[in-house]
Amino acid sequence: MYLENLEQSIYDLITETSTNLPKDVRRAVAAAKKAENAGTRAAMSLDTITTNIQMADENVSPICQDTGLPTFKIYTPVGVNQLEIKAAIKRAIVTATTNGKLRPNAVDSLTGKNSGDNLGDGVPVIKFEQWENDTIEMKLILKGGGCENKNIQYSLPSELEGLGKAGRDLDGIRKCILHSVYQAQGQGCSAGFIGVGIGGDRSAGYELAKEQLFRSVEDVNPNPELAHLENYIVEKANTLGIGTMGFGGEATLLGCKIGVMHRIPASFFVSVAYNCWAYRRLAVNIDPSTGEIVKWHYQDGEKISFDEQNVEQETEETAKKVVELRAPISEEEIRALQVGDVVKISGMMYTGRDAIHKYLSENDAPIDLNGQIIYHCGPVVLKDENGDYQIKAAGPTTSIREEPYQGDIMKKFGIRAVMGKGGMGPKTLAALHEHGGVYLNAIGGAAQYYADCIKGVEGVDLMQFGIPEAMWHLRVEDFTAVVTMDSHGNSLHADVDKSSLEKLAQYSDRVYQS
Numbered sequence: 001m002y003l004e005n006l007e008q009s010i011y012d013l014i015t016e017t018s019t020n021l022p023k024d025v026r027r028a029v030a031a032a033k034k035a036e037n038a039g040t041r042a043a044m045s046l047d048t049i050t051t052n053i054q055m056a057d058e059n060v061s062p063i064c065q066d067t068g069l070p071t072f073k074i075y076t077p078v079g080v081n082q083l084e085i086k087a088a089i090k091r092a093i094v095t096a097t098t099n100g101k102l103r104p105n106a107v108d109s110l111t112g113k114n115s116g117d118n119l120g121d122g123v124p125v126i127k128f129e130q131w132e133n134d135t136i137e138m139k140l141i142l143k144g145g146g147c148e149n150k151n152i153q154y155s156l157p158s159e160l161e162g163l164g165k166a167g168r169d170l171d172g173i174r175k176c177i178l179h180s181v182y183q184a185q186g187q188g189c190s191a192g193f194i195g196v197g198i199g200g201d202r203s204a205g206y207e208l209a210k211e212q213l214f215r216s217v218e219d220v221n222p223n224p225e226l227a228h229l230e231n232y233i234v235e236k237a238n239t240l241g242i243g244t245m246g247f248g249g250e251a252t253l254l255g256c257k258i259g260v261m262h263r264i265p266a267s268f269f270v271s272v273a274y275n276c277w278a279y280r281r282l283a284v285n286i287d288p289s290t291g292e293i294v295k296w297h298y299q300d301g302e303k304i305s306f307d308e309q310n311v312e313q314e315t316e317e318t319a320k321k322v323v324e325l326r327a328p329i330s331e332e333e334i335r336a337l338q339v340g341d342v343v344k345i346s347g348m349m350y351t352g353r354d355a356i357h358k359y360l361s362e363n364d365a366p367i368d369l370n371g372q373i374i375y376h377c378g379p380v381v382l383k384d385e386n387g388d389y390q391i392k393a394a395g396p397t398t399s400i401r402e403e404p405y406q407g408d409i410m411k412k413f414g415i416r417a418v419m420g421k422g423g424m425g426p427k428t429l430a431a432l433h434e435h436g437g438v439y440l441n442a443i444g445g446a447a448q449y450y451a452d453c454i455k456g457v458e459g460v461d462l463m464q465f466g467i468p469e470a471m472w473h474l475r476v477e478d479f480t481a482v483v484t485m486d487s488h489g490n491s492l493h494a495d496v497d498k499s500s501l502e503k504l505a506q507y508s509d510r511v512y513q514s
């Protein structure tokens, strides 16, 4: 009985974490929405984000399709059997994956094979500690890969672009943290949250940084110097103009939490864990005798529901032009598009992410891609009772990872549009110009919102790469995205990067005396 309850409690924790954004995070997102000027692209993106948060809650489906590397931190009273807890976690993970609350995310690093059930070597991550209390406390964070890739570790002293020398003191630490926000741009689905670890060795520093992500967004650091620095960072980061999804705007960073530990004389690390707006972490207390949940954490204060706040704000500035797109798309249609145009796609699109791009660079495509749209997306997919595939969550993935392949693949197969998030680099921009192509930016993390635009799965290729990496043939209706790189050499991402670097440079003067 105890073990059955325990497994159910862990399942509930996983489901709630994946589908229902915590109250403190909701309040931070709502505050960001207030800060954005109505009618701007950033404000509209935040509308999509809040609509998505609401949909995930109502559908009990993943807020974002990337449910991350499930990471548990557990405190147990002396005498509790940790092996039993571990086994219960694994069973709950498998059930949550079968039920579409988690995407199968465990990939063999050498063979590329997805285990299909979220279990693998070192996955999930489970860390135990003993304590004197008589309840079990179980914390869970589902941190996706796009924001994980934007984590950064500085070794002081260092020379930082925009900010100059960062020395081994509080001011050097300040510069590293500000720089970490700049370097993330919109790629980790800003507006984000950061956890910072000062000191330790490389692994302990990152661990401390991630530990900070379990703090409440609204708490105050007991160390007054660090409390000051946390506020300073949030305030200044929000002047960098990176904004939601890197579209430019007022809301870039929603929280900064800093922890400190000792170091050894030769090493001085500042480790930053970047978390997207889809900041999925929760915790529960479990009664060790019954296995039942006795307390949910992060439950203080108001729960903001986003059901009525999303009035479509199509103003002159945002709706420069709304263009209906349907593949196959001609070169002429593509060349008519400009950065800032909004597109509404109906008809077919095909998913392709890391494995597909590598595959297409070496092989023929399984279908004719001439004039087609490639969507950088790894969805959550379940089979319904008739054996048909149902897309359960389908937001974009970070496109920059395909930079080495993208331009060549577009030219090789005649692809006219690629869609993802965070933008791409100079090689792709040059190819868009030469070949006649566009890059479309969808709102990262808005997995329920986009799943709703997907009306059917017409086929799938390359399933050997696993569900997130296969090529899904999607029939969509009114799938909305923004042109952020066009065939005329313009890139919103390059512009925001440049202007935010200029703004970052304003903060190179010393703030803290050593």
Ligand SMILES: O=C(O)C[C@H](O)C(=O)O
Pocket (backbone or CB within 6 Å): 065, 066, 144, 145, 146, 147, 187, 188, 377, 378, 395, 396, 397, 398, 399, 444
């Ligand atoms: O893997 C994904 O679906 C998305 C990833 O979290 C990303 O941000 O790129």
Ligand code: SF4
Pocket (backbone or CB within 6 Å): 064, 065, 066, 067, 143, 144, 145, 146, 147, 187, 188, 189, 276, 277, 278, 395, 396, 397, 398, 444, 445, 446
């Ligand atoms: S797609 Fe964006 S919101 Fe989702 S896990 Fe990746 S960084 Fe986070």
